Amino acid sequence: MIEDELLKWKFKRGSKDALRRIYEKYLDYLLTLTMALLNDASSAEDVVHDVFVTFAKSAEEFKLSGSLKSYLATAVCNRARDQIRANKRQLAKLDESDPVSTSSDGPEQLIIYSEESQRLNDAVVQLPQPQREVVVLHLKGEMKFREIAKLQGESINTILGRYRYALNKLRSILDGEVER
């Protein structure tokens, strides 16, 4: 956190090293969020790429008072929503609970993950998008419920409800007890 404050300050003044450090520090964090929201390696790369590129251009406007981590997580979430809206076919896939490939179509693997991560992610992407966001942003993004409520434009009670429903559904899916 202290490091982040220094990084933000240096970044605002055009430090290449600071930007590189921010990138290295948060790339996998943002990639995990994006994969949990989209479950598609190519789309995830696009989202993370766009978020960082936009961030790199934003030094002058970037507000010092915000948490860097939450700022980036929110940016990823917004971009992921755009991606979902832009790709109806992928959205349909997600809503049909049909896991999407986590690797690119090419021979090389873009993203490295364990089998357990894949299994968990396959379950997470079966959640309706609003619930998925709450679970992912809270558990992996470490965002507070009130921050997520603000992001989704809902009351905190709604967010807490979504969170409870999502966890119950995840338990059902992962225990193999989901009713189809």
Place this chain on the structure above:
Amino acid sequence: MRPMDNMEETIKKKLNFTASAKMRDRILDDVLKAQKNSKKTKTALVLPNIRRIIMKSSITKFAAAAAIIMAVLITFYFVGNPLGATVTFADVIEPILNARTVVLDLVVGSEETGLVVHDIVVGSKIRRTLPNMGPAIIDLDSARMLRLDPLDKSAVYIDIQGPFQRWTRSYLGLVRDIVDDMENHPEWPVQELGQRWIDGQRVVGFLLSVPNIKLTIWADAETAAPIRIEMLMGQSQTIIKNIEFDVPVDESLVSMDIPDGYTLHEKELDYTDFDEQDFIVVLQYWAEHVLGGNFPDNVSAEDILKVAPALRQKVDQLNISDEEKMQIGMAMGRGFMFFRHLDPNGIEWHYVGKGVEFGDANTAVFLYRPKGSDTYRVIYGDLSVKDSAPEDLPK
């Protein structure tokens, strides 16, 4: 327990994706290009929007606690050194040795501008009150502090062990130990300063010079009771005055139990593991947020104690989580401790930040020579730190 019983922990720990090296490099390349091609960043500082808030959050307590710890150390040094080997001087310090209760005011800094701390001492316990910060009860035997915040009726215990261990002995026991030390150091001179008048009282003075410390004790010329003690340690000045020995004191004032109506904060705080980076955080917030982009004219214990409320207010106003505020507050607390440990340890330091703009990478603001080091650590206006040989120090 079934594997999925703890769903939250499972997702937190097990759901992870890592970018391949190729993806990592590919994105980074574009990101750095984007930065290079964007407009040059402006050099003016952008401060967060200031909103009026009520100072009740966690950060307040933590920063205040750190300030109180600083005052603790100040007093430890006071009791640690005013002791001479001559009979006359021994008369003067006799009440300090034998009194069970002491009430005093401690001025951190100069008499005219310093911050006044009020102490009630009962045996090895001290109730210490700083202006606008509420009290802290310090138990020197167990090296713990209980900080009370009357504003929101909260309490927190603070560990003052670690590097402070040598100062965490019994208050009066420490004094007696130092007497022994003095007797073993006949080379430490005690100079008689003769008589003078202070506040209508005829007093006699003694100047004690020990390595890194000059201590002046003024005592009543008739009763030999100390009435004023002035200490210059390194660049830090403190004055003890309004001293009363063996006055009746309500011992509940120094109880380490949580008072009725107070809620104990779950986290026990520890400021003992400090380093240079923590002090840099203090400088950063002081210059950037309190002074709008300029480093302070001076940095001393007095200055830090005075700026502590403003620092915590600025951190409270940041639009970040309470946890993040707490982390900054803790770092600042450790930064105070870093600064405070310099003089007692005879570490040479110089503050040269007057007139320096925050972000100036070419101008030094603070330098010190770590114990045993041949080189100096130099902190610049952009908060970068470099090692510098004495002959290469910035002018």
